[in-house]
Amino acid sequence: MSSSVEGQSAPTALQEAGGWSRRHLLDVDELTPAEMLLVFETADAMREVLSREVPRVPTLRGTTVVNLFYEPSTRTRASFELAAKALGADVVNIAAEQSSVKKGESLLDTVRTIESLGAHVLVMRHWQSGAPYLVARHTRMHVINAGDGWHAHPTQALLDIYTMRCRLGDLRGRKVVIVGDIAHSRVARSDAWGLTALGARVVFCGPPTLLPAGLRPDGRGGEEGALLPPVQVETDLDRAVEDADVVMALRLQRERMQGGLLPSLREYVRQYQVNEERLARARPGALVMHPGPMNEGIEISPAVARSTQAVIEEQVTNGVAVRMAVLYLLGRGRGS
Amino acid sequence: MTALAVRGGRVLDPSRQLDAVADLVISDGRVVAVGPDAGRDATEAVDASGLLVLPGLVDIHCHLREPGFEHKETIETGTLAAARGGFTTVCCMPNTEPPLDTPALLRWLRERAEQVGHVRVLPIACVSRGRQGRELADLAELAEAGAVAFSDDGDPVADPALLRRALEYASALGLPIIEHCEEKSLSDGGAVHEGWVATRLGLRGIPAAAEEAAVARALALAAETGGRLHIAHISAAGAVELLRWAKARGAAVTAEATPHHLCLTHEAVLGNGEAPGGLAYDTNAKVNPPLRARADAAACALALAEGVIDCVATDHAPHAVEDKLCEFDLAAFGISGLETALALCLSLVHEGRLALERLVEAMTIGPVRALGLDRHLPGVGTLAVGAPGDVTIVDPTQEWTVDPERFASKGKNTPLAGRRLRGKVVCTIYGGKTVWRE
Numbered sequence: 191m192s193s194s195v196e197g198q199s200a201p202t203a204l205q206e207a208g209g210w211s212r213r214h215l216l217d218v219d220e221l222t223p224a225e226m227l228l229v230f231e232t233a234d235a236m237r238e239v240l241s242r243e244v245p246r247v248p249t250l251r252g253t254t255v256v257n258l259f260y261e262p263s264t265r266t267r268a269s270f271e272l273a274a275k276a277l278g279a280d281v282v283n284i285a286a287e288q289s290s291v292k293k294g295e296s297l298l299d300t301v302r303t304i305e306s307l308g309a310h311v312l313v314m315r316h317w318q319s320g321a322p323y324l325v326a327r328h329t330r331m332h333v334i335n336a337g338d339g340w341h342a343h344p345t346q347a348l349l350d351i352y353t354m355r356c357r358l359g360d361l362r363g364r365k366v367v368i369v370g371d372i373a374h375s376r377v378a379r380s381d382a383w384g385l386t387a388l389g390a391r392v393v394f395c396g397p398p399t400l401l402p403a404g405l406r407p408d409g410r411g412g413e414e415g416a417l418l419p420p421v422q423v424e425t426d427l428d429r430a431v432e433d434a435d436v437v438m439a440l441r442l443q444r445e446r447m448q449g450g451l452l453p454s455l456r457e458y459v460r461q462y463q464v465n466e467e468r469l470a471r472a473r474p475g476a477l478v479m480h481p482g483p484m485n486e487g488i489e490i491s492p493a494v495a496r497s498t499q500a501v502i503e504e505q506v507t508n509g510v511a512v513r514m515a516v517l518y519l520l521g522r523g524r525g526s
Numbered sequence: 527m528t529a530l531a532v533r534g535g536r537v538l539d540p541s542r543q544l545d546a547v548a549d550l551v552i553s554d555g556r557v558v559a560v561g562p563d564a565g566r567d568a569t570e571a572v573d574a575s576g577l578l579v580l581p582g583l584v585d586i587h588c589h590l591r592e593p594g595f596e597h598k599e600t601i602e603t604g605t606l607a608a609a610r611g612g613f614t615t616v617c618c619m620p621n622t623e624p625p626l627d628t629p630a631l632l633r634w635l636r637e638r639a640e641q642v643g644h645v646r647v648l649p650i651a652c653v654s655r656g657r658q659g660r661e662l663a664d665l666a667e668l669a670e671a672g673a674v675a676f677s678d679d680g681d682p683v684a685d686p687a688l689l690r691r692a693l694e695y696a697s698a699l700g701l702p703i704i705e706h707c708e709e710k711s712l713s714d715g716g717a718v719h720e721g722w723v724a725t726r727l728g729l730r731g732i733p734a735a736a737e738e739a740a741v742a743r744a745l746a747l748a749a750e751t752g753g754r755l756h757i758a759h760i761s762a763a764g765a766v767e768l769l770r771w772a773k774a775r776g777a778a779v780t781a782e783a784t785p786h787h788l789c790l791t792h793e794a795v796l797g798n799g800e801a802p803g804g805l806a807y808d809t810n811a812k813v814n815p816p817l818r819a820r821a822d823a824a825a826c827a828l829a830l831a832e833g834v835i836d837c838v839a840t841d842h843a844p845h846a847v848e849d850k851l852c853e854f855d856l857a858a859f860g861i862s863g864l865e866t867a868l869a870l871c872l873s874l875v876h877e878g879r880l881a882l883e884r885l886v887e888a889m890t891i892g893p894v895r896a897l898g899l900d901r902h903l904p905g906v907g908t909l910a911v912g913a914p915g916d917v918t919i920v921d922p923t924q925e926w927t928v929d930p931e932r933f934a935s936k937g938k939n940t941p942l943a944g945r946r947l948r949g950k951v952v953c954t955i956y957g958g959k960t961v962w963r964e
């Protein structure tokens with residue numbers, strides 16, 4: 191192993207990785223299965239880099255990555271920062287307060303400023319669905335969506351699917367149950383696109399008030415020509431988890447109670463908590479996942495969260511490798 | 527005496543079931559003759575052979591933004607947009623700043639429109655003082671000052687008791703209440719129709735029930751009071767069914783639909799797939815009520831064809847670029863519609879879903895009858911002898927591409943940019959004067 195960071199070379203797999211021509215990563219719905227597999231292969235190589243004594247390659251040296259976060263985030267922001275640094279990029283973190291919008295600086299003004307400062311890759315988290323799509327239309331930077339409103343969280347979906355594939359191999363025919371507040375979940379939407387494209391069966395489970403329009407079991411909004419991922423919808427968790435290969439619990443936000451979407455936490459826990467009893471109905475050894483941050487004792491019981499079936503920490507670790515893969519595939523085009 | 531003749535066109539006047547190739551002569555601002563060769567001796571002539579000659583179109587729902595929002599539109603630019611769209615009479619909504627809730631403001635607006643307007647402007651005044659929804663504005667004084675109807679459009683009259691009083695009180699004035707039917711507790715925070723597009727985009731939906739519930743309530747109050755109710759921009763299939771039911775029972779209710787609710791659906795928000803990521807989040811398709819599902823648009827078009835929906839109104843809602851060039855949830859609601867209204871509606875005619883005569887009726891005498899405008903202006907919306915000399919000449923075959931940058935309106939906010947439309951207004955005559963000619 192060479193002694194200087196600069197001297198370290200990228201794994202050969204990276205030099206060979208072709209087949210990627212996208213400028214931005216806005217959601218997984220636009221990725222072909224081949225492109226997703228390329229991300230996963232690249233992530234394998236990145237895991238190797240991360241396992242080195244000095245987990246660093248100079249692949250993106252000279253590239254500036256800006257993390258522009260309009261919503262508080264610990265793990266996603268840190269994950270992107272570590273990923274960019276491991277590739278030798280310069281990283282700037284900007285925590286934009288929602289109030290700066292009210293002060294009059296528009297999102298596009300902010301983005302133009304960042305572009306003028308010389309950034310190449312913009313990683314953005316925004317509480318408004320579609321905000322990164324607006325930005326992508328008006329910038330020369332590469333845009334990576336790190337979560338927009340209720341809409342999409344592509345790197346989370348890719349790391350979820352990567353983690354499932356590491357444990358289960360090919361996902362065709364596998365049953366993945368996502369439980370909880372689907373209506374307000376960008377993770378559920380992106381996971382559903384990616385998983386169904388790779389041949390997995392996806393079941394959304396939650397109370398009707400937390401299921402999005404157009405997916406309700408009563409078929410309301412089920413319009414002709416609707417382009418939504420082919421998921422099954424189930425309101426009874428006991429039934430939903432039967433034969434599941436993966437059970438993923440989503441964070442329940444307290445404001446859902448104030449919004450009148452749920453009568454009480456107690457009732458939610460009783461009907462929708464992923465606990466040992468329910469997990470026993472799934473396939474033996476079924477994986478338990480959570481995109482975090484977790485409310486243990488609410489959407490997931492502490493025993494399940496800590497069980498050997500839980501791969502929640504692995505998701506976090508894989509997140510860095512997957513984000514390195516995405517940064518690499520988008521950023522490598524600019525010679526350093 | 528000078529006379530202007532429009533020669534040799536197909537004259538369509540649905541108020542009298544007139545459909546004939548004829549000359550039309552205007553003198554002294556009024557129609558003086560319609561008939562074969564009637565324009566032989568006119569001092570000035572427009573050749574309309576192969577073209578449609580219609581009564582000047584009437585829009586009973588537009589936003590001219592003045593006073594208060596002159597960066598979005600002014601009476602001058604809005605009425606020029608109207609002229610280019612073939613409209614010679616427009617009724618402007620009172621959600622200006624300050625809102626049109628006093629006789630002095632109404633008089634100011636009418637004077638201003640006289641000075642700078644390219645076409646006739648008839649003001650609609652507020653139902654409630656300051657559009658606050660708490661107490662009635664001085665409806666009788668506003669009527670005296672020239673209000674042709676009352677509305678808090680932009681918002682509903684949320685309090686049913688106030689809406690009831692408004693319907694009762696206005697009935698003595700013979701003027702309608704135009705209600706923007708929206709149950710806010712169901713729609714609040716919504717940005718698009720609640721359906722698959724909302725789910726696809728992760729946007730909060732506005733359910734059809736928000737409109738249907740409000741329409742049902744307004745219809746019940748109209749029946750109860752005998753007041754004249756006009757429903758603005760109806761868009762949901764269920765609301766159309768309620769309207770049909772109320773009309774079958776003989777209720778004194780009328781309704782309008784916009785060209786965009788008749789011809790576009792919520793998929794417009796997605797764009798044409800060419801945007802980065804394949805999703806446009808097109809804020810120019812953000813409008814309230816939202817563009818709805820195909821079944822809703824089809825129900826509206828059918829009801830318009832059958833006369834259950836009385837007329838077309840544009841709900842022309844111009845906005846400045848920065849009001850739309852932002853995150854979807856933060857973008858303003860509204861479509862700039864005056865300059866595309868007729869051509870967009872003609873697509874229904876081309877598709878065989880609407881008779882041309884019915885469309886012309888729904889854009890001329892239909893809106894006049896809905897609000898009773900002929901009471902203020904006898905003959906408006908017709909080509910009868912003695913009627914105002916308002917004529918719109920249309921080339922029904924001309925194809926054109928919508929280019930918002932060429933709009934007369936300050937509002938370039940249309941989801942139709944780049945769309946090919948067939949049928950174009952080539953000349954608009956208002957009071958005997960040519961106010962737009964291609």
